[in-house]
Amino acid sequence: MAVVPTYPASTLSHLDWLEAEAIHVLREVAGQCASPALLFSGGKDSICLLRLAEKAFRPGRFPFPLLHIDTGHNYPEVLAFRDRRAAELRERLVVRSVEDSIRAGRVVLKHPQESRNKHQSVTLLDAIAELELDACIGGARRDEEKARAKERVFSFRDEFGGWDPKNQRPELWSLYNARVHKGENVRVFPISNWTELDVWQYIARERLEIPSIYFAHRRPVVRRAGALVPVTPLTPARPGEAVEEVSVRFRTVGDITCTAPVESTADTLAEIVAETATTTITERGATRLDDQTSDASMEQRKKEGYF
Known part of the structure; x- marks a missing residue:
């Protein structure tokens, strides 16, 4: 059973503070959202999210399924890890494929060799509609690049899945608003304030398999x-x-x-x-x-x- 440690504030390391913030965000999602999902690809950031979810909700089951949008061109080592880790945790893993979107005519490639990465958006939005999700939890971090640095922890998306960086909700004092109308959703980033170094230090501290x-x-x-x-x-x-x-x-x-x-x-x-x-x-x-x-x-x- 995963237990969240408690320490006097003066003894908390920077990883303890980041962990506590992320667990708070995950519990806010569980408390405010009716149908969330956690994006799990088998990558290092989503591996950290799984450990954080364990600390937030164990010994109970996660209050959301795991969801992966598979381009069909992912590294087999990572997909094998994804499936095995979800099975070990006994959590539901939902996989939706860009390949299926291509067959359905929802995605049209310019040529067979075109990267499918950007086309994940179509498959993701279709999955959100199909599963009636009001929140998707992901491992994006602000230090990764400029656009992600603009996003709030709770990033509001309209009924078309669109993001307007000038129309986001305030998050003063770590107070989050996840209320959405039907068809809208929020993308939630519990490790927004982490850096790449924080991620690797956390993986090392928690002895996480990758x-x-x-x-x-x-x-x-x-x-x-x-x-x-x-x-x-x-x-x-x-x-x-x-x-x-x-x-x-x-x-x-x-x-x-x-x-x-x-x-x-x-x-x-x-x-x-x-x-x-x-x-x-x-x-x-x-x-x-x-x-x-x-x-x-x-x-x-x-x-x-x-x-």
Whole structure:
């Protein structure tokens, strides 16, 4: 049984404070929302959310299902971890696929090789309507990039799933308003105030299991536009590109077509924490290829319903 520790305020570490804030947010969702879901992809941020949910609600069941929007192009190691972790927790996992949206004509790709990452919005909005969700809990953090830095902890979305950064609710004194009309919803980010370093320190402190691709391993890659692009059937080497086998790890994990690793020899949590503490490159700066088209790309996608 997970037990939330209690300490005198003077002895709380910064991770204790962040943990307490996140647990408070999760309990606010459970108290205010009729039909929430927690987005769980098997990535490091959502792994932290699962531990926080355990501390918030165990020994009872989570008051929400786990939901994953699968592009169909995710790393198999991460999907296997997702399924196993949900089974270990005995929590309901709902998976909705962009592939199904393509077959239904809801998503039309410009060409077969187009990244499906941005098209997750359609599948997510369809899942929200199907499951009648009034809140989706996710692991986005403000330190990741500019558009996410604008979001509140409770980010209001209209009946079309759209986000208006100029029309958000105040959150003075950590008071949250999750009231929505039918068809509207909120996206809730309990670890908004965490950094990438906080996430890795928390994973290390809690001894959380993570997918193997977060640790250093050797993988064939090509160097393209300042990034290491994995050579896979979905992302083959282009004519003239030299394929190298390099020791790499992933700092963030998403669709294969837009997620790049970084060179690293860090194969323990302690080494990852040390490496993260000294890096001068942002988490998404050289690893999320879809973020590099323009500064406004993420903000525009979020306005259209992206998580």
